[in-house]
Amino acid sequence: MKIKTASFVDQFPEIEILKNESLAKYTNTRTGGPAEFLAFPNSIKQLRQLVMSARQADLELTVLGNASNLIVRDGGIDGLVIILQKMNKITCVADQVVAEAGAAMIQATEVAWQNGLTGLEFAAGIPGSVGGAIFMNAGAYGGEVGQVVKKVKVIDRQGNLKNYSQEDLQFSYRHSRIQDEDDLIIEATFSLKPGQPTLIRKKMDDLNFRRAAKQPLEYPSCGSVFKRPKGYYTGKLIHDAELQGYRVGDAQVSLKHAGFIVNLNHATAGDYLAVIQHVQAIIWQKFQVHLETEVRIIGKN
Ligand SMILES: Cc1cc2nc3c(=O)[nH]c(=O)nc-3n(C[C@H](O)[C@H](O)[C@H](O)COP(=O)(O)OP(=O)(O)OC[C@H]3O[C@@H](n4cnc5c(N)ncnc54)[C@H](O)[C@@H]3O)c2cc1C
Incomplete structure (x- = not known):
């Protein structure tokens, strides 16, 4: 039998579950929309309960780590998002x-x-x-x-x-x-x-x-945005295309490390995605090299 999503939280009084929680608080880029439900299980038992109940309730299930390699789109994530930070022994x-x-x-x-x-x-x-x-x-x-x-x-x-x-x-x-x-x-x-x-x-x-010395650790970011294409160095391609400093809103190709996109202050996930698309288009235009994202892009617009 399907469990109504509204009562999903009430089934687990012992598990910390937040409703409509902004994921920008958790992502390393400090961007991203809300999670419909955000749960913090503290044991395998609690995690199993969540996984099985989400399945029963037909809720989409997403697990995040430290969100240091992730862009969550500004529309957020439907269903249940799980962060395992309490399972840290x-x-x-x-x-x-x-x-x-x-x-x-x-x-x-x-x-x-x-x-x-x-x-x-x-x-x-x-x-x-x-x-x-x-x-x-x-x-x-x-x-x-x-x-x-x-x-x-x-x-x-x-x-x-x-x-x-x-x-x-x-x-x-x-x-x-x-x-x-x-x-x-x-x-x-x-x-x-x-x-x-x-x-x-x-x-x-x-x-x-x-x-x-090499990375712009003073700004929020998601590390190297693109995978290294065979036979090339991503940073050099971006540098040679004169894309360092390219900016949409507050998302900017880092001046310190061409492979990073930093959040200068109030960037949105949309700003990040616009910078990524621009960089991919220019690198293709100039060098016919496809830059595949290493960073995982999830959620809805
Ligand atoms: C400043 C900076 C420097 C970085 N330097 C490096 C580097 O040197 N080398 C490198 O490889 N990466 C680097 N990264 C990227 C990132 O830190 C790594 O990819 C890291 O391993 C991602 O771990 P996470 O917990 O943050 O995963 P997240 O970003 O939270 O998630 C990444 C993916 O893993 C999945 N995932 C997370 N946890 C689980 C789980 N328990 N079960 C199943 N799936 C899971 C998520 O669903 C998602 O698809 C850097 C990032 C930053 C911001």
């Missing part, structure tokens, strides 16, 4: 770091360092959640999450729990099998190696220093 067992999907990837790298484990340093400055990092196969400075993942626990859209091994996840450049399966990631195990804590810290600090 990280533990260390021998040479493995086990992290819940809502934990910050940066926190996972800190735990690895504190336990003298090497292999995650490359992710020290990636501002996403563990779930988002697995989904995107996030990477930097020669490392990728998929290289150090041992297994991932997920829940599918029917509410079944499943485990994937590293091979199952078919990681490739900014891609993992989760993007095709639509599962919800709930936990990841990273397989690391014993290392010298001072060297691990030095590498993390060094990479973060390089990041701060």
Whole structure:
């Protein structure tokens, strides 16, 4: 039997669920429309309840991580949006770091360092959640999450729990099998190696220093907007096309890093999308190269 959406929230007095909540508060670009329902489960049990009830009520279900690789259109998202920030435990067992999907990837790298484990340093400055990092196969400075993942626990859209091994996840450049399966990631195990804590810290600090020197971290953004096209560097293409500084409303191609679009103050998602479309059109016109977005664009206009 279908449950009326109006009473959806009332079924879960123990779960924090907000109605018509602006997602601009949660996205890294500080843009985006409202979620019809926004829920913050604190356990697998609560998450399963939400997944199964949304299915029963025919509510669309969307999961967000730290929203650092996302543009939510200004019309927002219908149905149920879930953020796993309360599921954020990280533990260390021998040479493995086990992290819940809502934990910050940066926190996972800190735990690895504190336990003298090497292999995650490359992710020290990636501002996403563990779930988002697995989904995107996030990477930097020669490392990728998929290289150090041992297994991932997920829940599918029917509410079944499943485990994937590293091979199952078919990681490739900014891609993992989760993007095709639509599962919800709930936990990841990273397989690391014993290392010298001072060297691990030095590498993390060094990479973060390089990041701060290159990236416009003083402004909201969603990181690199476009994937690297084969045989080209996105930043160089945009720089050579003299698009740095191009602006619609308050969304601007960064003057510091051509691959970023920053929110100078009051940008909307519409401003972001207009800048993206313009950049794609000019790069095609000048170089016949298609820039595919790395950033995920979701929601309605
Ligand atoms: C300043 C800055 C620097 C960045 N630097 C890098 C970098 O060096 N390398 C890099 O790869 N990326 C970088 N990014 C992009 C971003 O941080 C990564 O892609 C990150 O992994 C996204 O994680 P997230 O939790 O923010 O995911 P979100 O943006 O919230 O979501 C991304 C996608 O993952 C899905 N998703 C999130 N959580 C789950 C889950 N639990 N289960 C299933 N699906 C899920 C979402 O539905 C969405 O489709 C940067 C971004 C910024 C703003």
